[in-house]
Amino acid sequence: MQSLALPVPIPTTLPFNLPSRKRMLLRALLLRCPHCGGKGIFETVFTLKKQCPTCGLRTQRGEDDYFVGAYLFNLCMVEAILWVGAFSCIALTYPDTPWTLLTWVTGILMIVGCFACYPFAKTTWLAVDLSIRPLTKEELEWHSEDGAFGDRVLSHI
Ligand SMILES: [Zn+2]
Secondary structure (H helix, E strand, C coil), rough: HHHHHHHHCCCCCCCCCCCCHHHHHHHHHHHCCCCCCCCCCEECCCCCEECCCCCCCECCCCCCCHHHHCCCCHHHHHHHHHHHHHHHHHHHHHHCCCHHHHHHHHHHHHHEEEEHHHHHHHHHHHHHHHHHCCCHHHHHHHHCCCCCCCHCCCCCC
């Protein structure tokens, strides 16, 4: 089990502003914190830090199974790549569509796409969640404290 201790104290003196949905989505697509736009929210290519180093937002917002939504987004992104790629190829080459080549290329695209889209799926899901359940100042303060996930009742549960 991972430690819930925070690596560095997060400044709580930042002004609390709720960005627009469009801005949060754009920040997520740039792999930045959807809330503040801060850089460096990834520990590794596939792992988010526990908190945004700029604003202190917990990237899992207090839920253990939080990134099931990110997995769903990743699946949707990869499926979109598959469908757009396959139908574009068919539309451009019909009736002489190279079916064997199309099968191999789309298969490879799906495998590569799973890894390539995963970081974007995580930040995009966080942005969508922040749009659905807007962050409150109280929640952000809780994120900045060293509280355990179980010591807070979330309003949406
Ligand atoms: Zn942030």
